[in-house]
Amino acid sequence: MPTKTEKELYQGKPTTGHEWDGIRELDTPLPKWWVYVLYASIAWAVVYFILYPSVPWFTGYFKGVLGWNSRAEVAEKIDEAKRGQSRYLDRIKTQSADEIRREPDLLNFALAGGKAAFADNCAPCHGAGGAGTKGFPSLADDLWIWGGKLADIEQTLRFGIRSGHEKARSSQMPAYGTDGALKPDQIGDVAEYVLSLTGRSADKAAAERGAKIFAEEDKCISCHGKDGVGKADLGAPPLNTRIFLYGGSKAEIVRQVTKPQHGVMPAWAGRLDDETIKMLTLYVHALGGGK
Amino acid sequence: MDGSATRAQARPVEDEEVKSVRQQIKAIAEQGDSLYVDRVRVYPKQVSGRFRALKWRALGLLLVVYYALPWIRWDRGPNAPDQAVLIDMTNRRGYFFFIEIWPQEVFYLTGLLILAAVGLFLVTSLAGRVWCGYACPQTVWTDLFMWVERRIEGDRNARIKLDKAPWTGAKWSKKIAKHAAWLAIAFATGGAWIMYFVDAPTVAANFFTGRADYYTYFFVGLFAATTYLLAGWAREQVCTYMCPWPRFQSAMFDEDTLIVTYQKSRGEPRGKAAKGAVGNEGTGDCVDCGQCVAVCPMGIDIRDGNQLECIGCALCIDACRPVMAKLGRAPDLIGYDTERRIAARAKGEPLRYRILRPRTLLYGLIFAAVGLAMVAVLATRSDADINVLHDRNPLFVSLSNGSVRNGYTVKILNKERTERIFRLEFKGIAGATMRVVGLVETASWIELRADPDTVTTYQIYVSTDRANVRAERTDVSFVLTDITNLDTATRSTWFYGPKP
Structure with a gap:
């Protein structure tokens, strides 16, 4: 606050005493309603301060009279x-x-x-x-x-x-390739046969050879069933659809027969x-x- | 702020020296050296006449509509509210007589607001501030409150005297009676407001038996308080300081807009009329009786010209007319006039009033266009709709038999109060079949039940042979048909498949 208020020259109105480049500021009072809103806000803040968590200490905080907390x-x-x-x-x-x-x-x-x-x-x-x-x-x-x-x-x-x-549930398909039960070209034939089950075979002769291996008693047919229809109670998926868990291309089928992956x-x-x-x-x- | 000792106080003025608020403030400001001036109270005098009568009629009509509208019943059958006008927030419905809107149709409200705005522009460009002067709630309730004030405290002079008088028992009783009456009206206003949002008879009964909910009491209190403050205390300050409309409405004015105005060329120089005089004897028609200032609810002097504060209520016209009549002078020294006519009159040219101007034509066109569009949309509004959401995860599923399947969440909106059966068809892909989770077997079309007045959701799987899927994304659509009245609704979507 300036100690001395000056009067403005033309109308004799009070100024704030502030001057910037020769321009002086009239000491126009704040609107009453505005001042009352300010006072009301201060009162509100005080009440809020008391009712709600407000002041932090070093070891905790003031929890407020109402005991409210967000948790x-x-x-x-x-x-x-x-x-x-x-x-x-x-x-x-x-x-x-x-x-x-x-x-x-x-x-x-x-x-x-x-x-x-x-x-x-x-x-x-x-x-x-x-x-x-x-x-x-x-x-x-x-x-x-x-x-x-x-x-x-x-x-x-x-x-x-x-x-x-x-x-x-548990199932284990034997690793026909790494166990040596089938030779790589036999596995290729089986893969061709499986592809033919899905309607995609490229090599008919190979598929026919594969069909014979597939149908051997201790081979694919025992779990995957005749024509590869699958057996759900053994966890043996059907092979006659285009849905293959580990991929349906020939290379992927060969890999799975050679050394099957098993998920958990x-x-x-x-x-x-x-x-x-x-x-x-x-x-x-x-x-x-x-x- | 300065201390009260140096603060200049506003004093009510006697009737014989009727001064506008501006003049009073100027006088107060010149006396003291403070920049603060207390509010100068306005004591409008009672007046009767053509425009006052029109204002009473407008006030009566608007108040009757406001208070009575929520009580009008409208039968919509069972399980539906029977209130003609209702904004049902809890159930998310809006009712207006035969119209019922859902939340997604809130654009009707947008249209209504655009219509109101353009209508306001049109009326303002034609006839000035008729909204402010006759129809604005601030004006209507302030008028009502002033009427009550006049019945209890008397007219202008009596009220000025009463306010200056010491606080006696009689003054206390008058003041208490006035504020009690104001609060009663304010309460009725707040009470009526909430009835637009809940069933009127129910909430009225619950309110007085203490069974209404917290929100009801809060909002009644809130609107009662604002009514009491704005119409009882703030009055003309709302128009002058709070309302944005007076600030920009001059953009709608032009030289052909009707404004309440004083014929300066005819009235000046002002002078008292000599008793029994026939002519004017060197003075203009205005005898400076101050009646136009005394009746003004805004406390302005219309003779100062068109002003921001003037709400165009035309009460000064009513005040001046009998004075001119008594003096045997031409009426309408103060009247509705246009700037073009004022200029023409000064030059002695013929007076013309143009209604059709580019501005009014444009506002009229926009008003008509928006209005027609709303009517068209309303007339073609369907009672059924379908929304389709394509499953995104996964976009499509390859099935063991080689077919491709897409999943859709289908929402059927039934806006009627009865259960309806719809036939759902899928179009765009040959040989496609539909299956509803948990319902029927696969079929090329299916019948679905839609619950009354709500949205019924179905999870639907559409499958087709892979050979029928020619692209990674095909445009398809669902068509919904009411099997009884054949109402249809269509929604387009996509069918996804593997790379062909």
Whole structure:
């Protein structure tokens, strides 16, 4: 504040005493309403200061008279959401996936819950929406290595594949090439035959030779079945479609017969709760290929 | 701020020296050396006449519409609100008599706002501030509050005297009565406002039995408080300092716009009329009686020319007319006039008033175009709609039999109050079949049920033989047909497949 206010020359009005390049500033008062709003804001701040967490100390902070804090509020909201879900979750807990599927409102809830759980737990390998990729089967198509019924899917989910769990699904295709059971050119013939099953064979003579090897008692036919239709209870995928987990080109088929790759799916029982596994089962079943 | 000792105080002036607010402020500012001047209160005098009567009628009509509209019932059948005008925030529906809009149709509101704006421009360019003077809620409620004030405290002179008088019992009782009446009107205003958002009879009953929710009480209180403050206390300051419209409406004015104006050429020089005199004896027609200033709700002197503060209420016209009549002088010394006519009159040229100008034609055209477009959109509004969302993960799935499958989330909007059955067809790819998750077997078309007044969602898989998929992306469409009234809605989307 300037100690002495000067009067402006022409009208004799007070100035602030500030001068910039010969221009002096009139001491026009602030509008009343504006000043009152300022005072009200200061009063508001003081009240807020007392009611809510405000002053930090070195070891903590002043917690406010109301005792409010944002963590407690979040916890409360989460509890509230859980209470809201419980009317569905309680029913999901006691019913089988098949029963849930027949109740539209419950199914809708389960599909939404399954979608969220899928994104958290399954999508890293199987892709968003179960699109799958090489080595990780698509869950959206209609080819199921271990069966596509609700019960099949639920079992796979619970106990996994080659997961080490005692109830895990497990299959082991012999390594025909590295074990020496088949010679490289024989494996080539088998691959040609498999290609012919999908309608793509290039070498008819080779495919015919391959068909004979395929049909030998201890060879492919024992698991993959006649004409390569596959056996879901053994985990032997059909070979007569164009869907191949490790690739459908001749080179890829040869590689798989020579020294097969085997993927692992973890057991989710114990990691996810029962309701989540059921919701995931229904969600995966509804991705498009469920039987 | 300066201390109160040096602050100049505004004093109400006596009727015999009627001064406009500007004159009073000027006088106060010249006395003291402070730059602060308290608000100068306006004490508008009662007036009667053609425009005052028009204003009363407009006020009555607008208030009746405002308070009564939420109570009008409109039967929409069961499970639907029977209030004619209702903005149902909770259920996300807007109702206006036979029109029902969903949130995605809020563009109707945009259209309505554009219509209102252009209409305002058109009316303003034709007749000046008729909105401000006759129809603006600020004007209507201020008028109502002034009427109440006049009934309790008396007319201008009585009110000036009362405000200057010491605080006696009589003054207290008058002031309390006035504010109580104002608060009652304000409460009714706030109360009516919320009825546009909830069922009127229900909320009225709940309100007085204490069963309404917190929001109801809050908003009634909020709108009651703003009504009381704006119409009781702030009044003309709202128009002068708060409202943006007076600041830019001059852009709609031209020399043919009607404005409330004083015929300077005829009125000046002002002079008192001698008793019994027939002629003017060297003075103009204005006798400086101050009636035009005394009745002005904005506290201005219209004889200073067209001003920002003037809301065009025309009460000064009503005030001047009987004075001129009594003196046997021509009416309309103050009247609705245009700048072109004023200029022509000064030159003695014939007076013309043009309604059709490029400006009014343009506003009229825009108004008509927007209005027609809205009517057209409303007339062709469908009661059913379909939205289709193509699954992105995966874009397509190859199936074991060699066919290609795409997934779609299909949302059927049924705006009717009854359940409807629709036939859904997929067009654009030969031999395509549809399957709904959890419903029917694969078919080339399917029938789907749509719940009443809501959106029903279906997950649909469309498959076709790989040979039918000729490109990585094919344009396709879903066609939805109501099986009873054959209403159709179409939505185009894509079908993805592997590289051919």
